Amino acid sequence: MFQILNILNSVTWPLFEGVVMLTWFSTFLSQRHYSWRILVRVLPLLYVVNIIGNGFDSAILRAIFSSTSAIAILYILGRQQRLASNQSIILLYAIVSSFFAYWIPNLEKTVVAFFDVEPVIEVSLDFLANVFSLGVAIIVRKFKYQWLTEAFLLGHPKLLKGLLWISLCLRIINDFCAYLFATDAFFGSIWLDFFLLVVVVILVILPAGLSYREMLLSKLKQHGDELEATHNYTHTLESHYAEYLSFKHDYKNIVSSLEYGIQLGNLSDIKTTYYSVIKTSETGLAETRDLHLHLIVDNNLKSAILVKYQYAKDLGVNFSVEINQPFQVSRFENDLNFYRLFNILIDNAIEAAVPSEKKVVTILFIDSKQIVIRNSYMGHINVENIATMGYSSKSDHSGFGLYFVNQYIAQHDHISLTTTVNSEIFTQKLLF
Known part of the structure; x- marks a missing residue:
């Protein structure tokens, strides 16, 4: 035996x-x-x-x-x-x-x-x-x-x-x-064995715990950014609504002025009224209706889009959303890393569009199965290297963002990312 x-x-x-x-x-x-x-x-x-x-x-x-x-x-x-x-x-x-x-x-x-x-x-x-x-x-x-x-x-x-x-x-x-x-x-010595075990476990738990702490702090910061974005958006709506009330109040006077100028055949007064009042009022109304936020079910995604819309607007980039039905990917709800991935892709798209001639970023939400991000760009992009740690086409960036995106997708079977580039548009497609 x-x-x-x-x-x-x-x-x-x-x-x-x-x-x-x-x-x-x-x-x-x-x-x-x-x-x-x-x-x-x-x-x-x-x-x-x-x-x-x-x-x-x-x-x-x-x-x-x-x-x-x-x-x-x-x-x-x-x-x-x-x-x-x-x-x-x-x-x-x-x-x-x-x-x-x-x-x-x-x-x-x-x-x-x-x-x-x-x-x-x-x-x-x-x-x-x-x-x-x-x-x-x-x-x-x-x-x-x-x-x-x-x-x-x-x-x-x-x-x-x-x-x-x-x-x-x-x-x-x-x-x-x-x-x-x-x-x-x-x-x-049993105590020596346990001492070595405790130290080795700390080697694993310490970075994991610190990483989790940073994730929580990042989540709190993101939540604060979302609240600030929502506050700014509400303030913008209130401001535009006040402008609308003011415009409505003066509307009769404007019409009267135009009517009087027409009766007298005074083209100078008509031009003054048109260019100083009517024409300028077209730019005073908010264009955020183009974001179609009512069709985006996920509040975190909606807030992220608001933040990036304001970011793009500040940089002079034309930011728009194309969606024709309610969009929701319930699998990623409350997944902080997914929203981080989404924000990284949008940030990169906006920053790449800034030096381009067209300055355009478009997000397409398709059947709760796809998110397509398109942006204009200038220069040359090496598609094979963009997800490599440390690679960046921007001199003041670490190149960590798309590497994180690549690592996240590699660890989740239910999401994929494809990248295509032509002479004018850079496209990244998230498929669920």
């Missing part, structure tokens, strides 16, 4: 550790799945690395080789598959994934070392620890928790650098403890 369990454990534990590592790595980087081609290529590598590492006579070499090689494989995988845009983020989560893969089996060995147990029980516990480690990784993954911290870490490079150095130091400490444990110079 012992021989069978020992063989089973020896054969399966490298496979367990490889799968657990890949599962955690995938979860941290918000990837839904790996292709079979990747699994067939990476899992055998992780398996072989663990087998080779176990074959070293030196305990320190065993510890360093296994963990370092596994981290290197995950790092190379992350870079080749472009699971994140920043190499430091890939390395950070590769190290963290190795911690979570090894922690439960290491804790089990530490606990068993305090007791005098039979070999068959020890081997059985080793196998169960690997099974439990895999189960924990799968359970966390099933919750589909989105570790959307990449954008946050990219915006805070000093924090990212600090977290990376901490993770590297912890990895070294853990490997050294494994060496001492293997050479009987150190019998292990």
